[in-house]
Amino acid sequence: MSTLTSKVAVPRLEQQGHLTQLHVARSEWTKLYSLRSSRWSLFTAVVLTIGLPLLFAAVTSSRWGTMSPGERARRDPLEIALAGVNLSQLAIAVLGVLVVTGEYSTGMIRASFTAVPRRLPVLWAKAGVFALVTFVLAVPSVVIAFFASQAILARHDILQVSFSSPGVARSVLGGAVYLTLVGVFALAVGAIIRNTAGGISAFAALFFVIPPLLLLLPSSWHDAISPYLPSEAGRAVFSLTHGAGTLAPGPGLAVFVAYTVLATAVAAVLLVRRDT
Amino acid sequence: MPWVIEAIGLAKTYGDKLAVDGLTFTVRPGVVTGFLGPNGSGKSTTMRLILGLDAPSAGDVKVNGKHYREHTAPLHEVGALLEARSVHTGRSAAAHLLALAQTHGIGKRRVDDLIDLVGLHEVARKRAGQFSLGMGQRLGIATALLGDPSTLLLDEPVNGLDPEGIHWIRNLLKSLAAEGRTVFVSSHLMSEMALTADHLIVIGRGRLIADESVDEVVRRASGGAVRVRSPEAALLRNLLIEQHATVVSSEPGLLEVRGVTAEQIGKAAFAHGIPLYELTAQQASLEEAFMELTQEDVEFRTAEAAPVEEGAAA
Numbered sequence: 001m002s003t004l005t006s007k008v009a010v011p012r013l014e015q016q017g018h019l020t021q022l023h024v025a026r027s028e029w030t031k032l033y034s035l036r037s038s039r040w041s042l043f044t045a046v047v048l049t050i051g052l053p054l055l056f057a058a059v060t061s062s063r064w065g066t067m068s069p070g071e072r073a074r075r076d077p078l079e080i081a082l083a084g085v086n087l088s089q090l091a092i093a094v095l096g097v098l099v100v101t102g103e104y105s106t107g108m109i110r111a112s113f114t115a116v117p118r119r120l121p122v123l124w125a126k127a128g129v130f131a132l133v134t135f136v137l138a139v140p141s142v143v144i145a146f147f148a149s150q151a152i153l154a155r156h157d158i159l160q161v162s163f164s165s166p167g168v169a170r171s172v173l174g175g176a177v178y179l180t181l182v183g184v185f186a187l188a189v190g191a192i193i194r195n196t197a198g199g200i201s202a203f204a205a206l207f208f209v210i211p212p213l214l215l216l217l218p219s220s221w222h223d224a225i226s227p228y229l230p231s232e233a234g235r236a237v238f239s240l241t242h243g244a245g246t247l248a249p250g251p252g253l254a255v256f257v258a259y260t261v262l263a264t265a266v267a268a269v270l271l272v273r274r275d276t
Numbered sequence: 277m278p279w280v281i282e283a284i285g286l287a288k289t290y291g292d293k294l295a296v297d298g299l300t301f302t303v304r305p306g307v308v309t310g311f312l313g314p315n316g317s318g319k320s321t322t323m324r325l326i327l328g329l330d331a332p333s334a335g336d337v338k339v340n341g342k343h344y345r346e347h348t349a350p351l352h353e354v355g356a357l358l359e360a361r362s363v364h365t366g367r368s369a370a371a372h373l374l375a376l377a378q379t380h381g382i383g384k385r386r387v388d389d390l391i392d393l394v395g396l397h398e399v400a401r402k403r404a405g406q407f408s409l410g411m412g413q414r415l416g417i418a419t420a421l422l423g424d425p426s427t428l429l430l431d432e433p434v435n436g437l438d439p440e441g442i443h444w445i446r447n448l449l450k451s452l453a454a455e456g457r458t459v460f461v462s463s464h465l466m467s468e469m470a471l472t473a474d475h476l477i478v479i480g481r482g483r484l485i486a487d488e489s490v491d492e493v494v495r496r497a498s499g500g501a502v503r504v505r506s507p508e509a510a511l512l513r514n515l516l517i518e519q520h521a522t523v524v525s526s527e528p529g530l531l532e533v534r535g536v537t538a539e540q541i542g543k544a545a546f547a548h549g550i551p552l553y554e555l556t557a558q559q560a561s562l563e564e565a566f567m568e569l570t571q572e573d574v575e576f577r578t579a580e581a582a583p584v585e586e587g588a589a590a
Contacts, residue, residue, distance in 0.1 A: 118345050
């Protein structure tokens with residue numbers, strides 16, 4: 001800044017730009033990676049997805065000798081391989097909420113909507129970029145988790161399943177699909193509630209509090225409702241076995257996708273209508 | 277196409293609070309237009325309505341002939357600095373500017389140019405949350421200039437700046453207007469506007485009070501009073517009253533005359549051989565003009581605020 005010259009020469013922009021969905025997606029990618037909190041959340045999700053199965057595989061193989069036949073029968077190699085998904089979904093969901101609410105709490109949303117006044121491209125870009133990043137990180141994480149946990153169990157030659165056995169690859173990759181959808185669902189919840197604490201609480205209530213509460217209902221009610229909860233329908237995507245109380249993978253995926261689409265649609269309508 | 281902001285009957289209510297009440301005005305290119313009003317008079321709300329961040333309850337506002345959101349490259353039309361901070365505290369200044377630039381396919385070089393322009397080079401990689409108020413304002417200015425816009429909307433841009441920064445902003449605003457851009461800048465400080473603005477839009481309680489040049493505002497507020505000092509004040513007073521002037525005298529030998537010009541007084545005095553020691557057309561300072569314009573508004577608000585304070589204390 002110079003105070004000596006009275007004229008301030010603002011450099012001219014050489015080439016006129018224009019607003020496109022792809023440009024907005026590029027912008028959202030920059031927003032995502034330039035925050036320390038998003039890098040940490042994603043790193044945590046990867047570590048949990050891979051680390052937890054290793055831990056459970058190690059404990060299971062070391063304690064195998066002391067287990068009763070009944071207990072051994074209840075061990076499920078895929079449950080071990082995908083144990084991390086249950087926890088890493090929380091890291092992904094928190095980040096999904098933050099991707100939107102972080103802009104509201106800091107006021108960044110005003111800058112974003114000034115640059116993109118139609119607003120919806122921001123929502124699509126946020127959801128698209130976050131889904132892509134989550135999926136790209138989740139696929140190798142679950143595959144590594146599967147093969148690494150199998151390798152640990154193989155040392156005692158227990159609980160071995162082949163990746164090519166029916167349903168195994170679908171379950172493993174289903175874990176990544178589930179994480180991706182959870183992320184988009186949480187992002188939509190964040191866009192609806194626009195407040196970090198509120199968004200995370202709403203997600204936690206839906207996924208972690210309501211499902212066990214339903215056990216208080218008469219069991220016929222519980223059995224009728226429970227499979228259609230977002231968390232339970234989503235779980236069907238990455239479970240190998242499907243009992244009477246759960247949906248098959250296909251319908252489970254369809255139900256969970258429907259919830260995600262619904263939440264995103266509500267978020268879109270509110271985003272356009274509300275003042276910022 | 278003319279670069280203008282056009283508001284017609286613009287109104288906004290929040291709950292039952294009327295923030296902006298039927299504003300109609302036009303902001304023209306090539307001059308700095310000051311948007312003046314006491315705190316809470318609806319300036320920031322009007323800015324948000326122009327940008328479409330809030331939807332008007334009634335009326336309409338267009339920028340360069342279209343609603344802001346209908347432009348295909350909004351950042352080239354309007355650059356905005358809003359009063360409330362609009363930066364993610366966890367992101368660096370460079371990343372913040374880059375992310376906004378990318379929405380329009382504008383590259384990193386433009387970002388670097390603007391960081392240099394506003395003097396944030398050394399802190400560009402630091403997180404914006406650690407910025408001082410002044411640095412935050414500079415980042416806001418850089419954000420506003422990102423798209424090389426034809427219209428600038430700046431809400432209280434000198435807030436928190438040091439004298440050097442304030443001086444720089446004044447020059448910047450004048451330079452931008454001289455380039456033919458539309459520059460709309462709000463302030464609650466009349467003295468600041470006196471130094472930068474050519475035209476003023478004054479509001480109080482969301483309503484338009486004045487829309488005229490800075491000179492006109494001053495002239496109107498001073499009411500055309502003329503100060504006259506004469507050893508024969510009493511004689512002159514009678515003469516002027518005959519000419520339907522209003523005359524007030526606060527001390528012997530001194531008259532404050534309204535309703536006639538200094539020229540008419542001089543001629544009348546000369547015709548009757550009355551000596552004059554002083555003949556001054558009164559110029560109210562811009563500050564006084566502003567106080568006078570918004571007086572009713574301020575008085576009303578103070579009276580209204582009292583019960584609220586009692587309620588809060590109870």
